[in-house]
Amino acid sequence: MHTQKDVLAGVIELISKKLIDAEKILTELDSMGDADCGSGIRRGFEAVLNSIGEIKELEVGDMLKKVGFTLAYTIGGTSGAMLGTGFIETGKSIGDNRDPQPADWLKALKCALGVIKRRGGNTQIEDKTLVDALEPAIAAIQALHETGQATMLQLLEGAYAAAKEGSDRTIDMVARKGRASYVGERSRGNRDPGSLVIVLMFEAALEIYRRLN
Amino acid sequence: MKKIINKPDDFVGDMLKGLELSNPEKIGVLYGKRIVYRKDPYLNKVAIISGSGSGHEPDQAFYVGRGMLDAACAGPVFAAPTLDAIVDAAKLVDRGRGVLFLVKNYTGDRANFEMASEMLAFEGGPVVDTVIINDDVAVKDSTWTAGRRGVAGAMFVYKIVGAKSQEDGTDLSSLKKLAMLVNDNVRTMGFALKSCTTPAKGSPTFDLGDDDLELGVGLHGEPGRQRLKFMPADEIIKIITDSVLEDLPFISGDEVAVMINGLGGTPISELYIAAGITHTIIKNKKIKVFKTYVNNYCTSLDMEGCSVSILRLDEEFKRLLISPCDIPIRYF
Numbered sequence: 001m002h003t004q005k006d007v008l009a010g011v012i013e014l015i016s017k018k019l020i021d022a023e024k025i026l027t028e029l030d031s032m033g034d035a036d037c038g039s040g041i042r043r044g045f046e047a048v049l050n051s052i053g054e055i056k057e058l059e060v061g062d063m064l065k066k067v068g069f070t071l072a073y074t075i076g077g078t079s080g081a082m083l084g085t086g087f088i089e090t091g092k093s094i095g096d097n098r099d100p101q102p103a104d105w106l107k108a109l110k111c112a113l114g115v116i117k118r119r120g121g122n123t124q125i126e127d128k129t130l131v132d133a134l135e136p137a138i139a140a141i142q143a144l145h146e147t148g149q150a151t152m153l154q155l156l157e158g159a160y161a162a163a164k165e166g167s168d169r170t171i172d173m174v175a176r177k178g179r180a181s182y183v184g185e186r187s188r189g190n191r192d193p194g195s196l197v198i199v200l201m202f203e204a205a206l207e208i209y210r211r212l213n
Numbered sequence: 214m215k216k217i218i219n220k221p222d223d224f225v226g227d228m229l230k231g232l233e234l235s236n237p238e239k240i241g242v243l244y245g246k247r248i249v250y251r252k253d254p255y256l257n258k259v260a261i262i263s264g265s266g267s268g269h270e271p272d273q274a275f276y277v278g279r280g281m282l283d284a285a286c287a288g289p290v291f292a293a294p295t296l297d298a299i300v301d302a303a304k305l306v307d308r309g310r311g312v313l314f315l316v317k318n319y320t321g322d323r324a325n326f327e328m329a330s331e332m333l334a335f336e337g338g339p340v341v342d343t344v345i346i347n348d349d350v351a352v353k354d355s356t357w358t359a360g361r362r363g364v365a366g367a368m369f370v371y372k373i374v375g376a377k378s379q380e381d382g383t384d385l386s387s388l389k390k391l392a393m394l395v396n397d398n399v400r401t402m403g404f405a406l407k408s409c410t411t412p413a414k415g416s417p418t419f420d421l422g423d424d425d426l427e428l429g430v431g432l433h434g435e436p437g438r439q440r441l442k443f444m445p446a447d448e449i450i451k452i453i454t455d456s457v458l459e460d461l462p463f464i465s466g467d468e469v470a471v472m473i474n475g476l477g478g479t480p481i482s483e484l485y486i487a488a489g490i491t492h493t494i495i496k497n498k499k500i501k502v503f504k505t506y507v508n509n510y511c512t513s514l515d516m517e518g519c520s521v522s523i524l525r526l527d528e529e530f531k532r533l534l535i536s537p538c539d540i541p542i543r544y545f
Binding site: 073076176179181183 | 288324433
């Protein structure tokens with residue numbers, strides 16, 4: 001039997017590997033900005049992997065906070081603030097609960113989303129940011145959870161599909177937040193790199209849960 | 214890419230090392246967190262901190278010193294400084310009177326300074342407050358963008374607020390009001406003739422044809438709002454000067470300071486050509502120029518082009534603008 005913290009540590013490790021591998025594609029997608037998204041995120045998740053031994057020793061809430069602070073301390077820029085905020089706020093909401101249930105995760109993710117939106121300057125859906133992937137993913141988890149029947153695996157399958165669909169929609173959007181917003185119409189046609197980061201995170205979580213089942 | 218650079222990852226650290234070794238009496242550097250701080254002793258004043266991505270030098274690491282900034286947080290090239298650097302810088306320079314963050318309006322800078330403020334409040338100090346600088350008329354300030362950017366006009370905010378912070382009895386809230394007042398009275402517009410090359414990417418951030426210029430270009434090499442055909446200096450400088458004058462608007466009888474700011478790759482000689490044109494336009498509008506600043510103040514690495522900033526003055530602004538400061542950049 002795996003404890004939640006073991007599973008979470010596995011998810012964090014896989015997320016890190018996936019995002020380090022995504023450096024090139026993230027850099028290309030950030031060409032409307034200044035193409036620093038990929039290298040910053042690589043730097044952040046390399047730092048997470050460097051302290052993975054220490055991270056594994058922590059309980060769920062502290063583990064998430066430690067990942068968040070590591071990202072906020074090493075990435076810099078908007079990515080560092082938003083990803084850092086996401087993990088830190090999720091961890092704060094989980095607190096010292098060692099066995100959070102789907103309802104606890106849902107509440108934690110909603111907290112994180114709220115602070116991410118505030119940090120970005122009241123970011124909304126269709127501003128072409130990571131929120132376009134994260135908000136639908138959380139909505140999908142909520143809808144499935146409310147059926148009262150969904151397993152953790154099913155929740156993650158729903159979240160991943162919704163994140164991916166949301167990220168795909170950013171391709172046709174005109175950015176209204178972040179540096180890409182300054183170029184107006186010229187930002188259309190490129191996927192938002194932040195939304196891809198969210199997709200890869202849910203993809204990693206889903207892969208780990210599939211292995212468990 | 215032919216540059217005086219070793220490894221791209223060492224760009225900021227190597228630059229700060231040169232800055233420190235060249236100014237050992239004035240500034241110190243904490244390399245791990247890339248914090249530049251004032252070395253001369255000072256007490257009983259509100260501390261002033263700014264920070265942003267590197268690549269805009271002299272903004273802002275080179276503006277640390279008596280009469281301007283007490284510390285600067287230098288982020289990676291074109292990316293906001295990290296949360297911990299801002300927190301540590303605030304603790305380092307606080308003298309018990311609080312800390313004012315002067316932040317140019319970019320999502321990443323705002324978010325990291327906001328996180329740092331929350332963290333310091335949670336930890337019980339020092340007391341901090343923030344003023345967001347947004348002087349760029351190129352960006353439409355609406356809910357459809359991240360809002361007007363902070364660009365070269367921020368230098369006037371640092372200078373005036375930094376000078377005021379040295380005066381006895383100036384508290385955090387009055388400095389904050391002053392910073393907002395300077396920001397409200399300054400406007401900037403720029404253009405690029407050539408894009409810039411970041412150390413990490415090694416090639417220009419955007420393509421600009423030989424016959425093109427980019428109006429309203431951003432400080433990070435993000436493309437501007439409009440691409441125009443290349444034109445003589447008189448015409449392009451008139452376009453940017455007029456858009457600055459019309460925005461506030463500046464009117465007959467105003468007294469102003471003017472900054473012709475090079476973006477990093479344009480010779481000083483050309484900046485003075487621009488200064489001459491801007492002066493003539495301003496004088497024709499019966500606006501009085503109190504002082505003119507022509508140099509590279511806030512750059513985008515090696516970008517070619519310039520910006521024009523105009524600040525409307527009152528007597529206090531004038532006094533603080535010309536009061537001496539002791540910062541690393543100087544000619545002699």
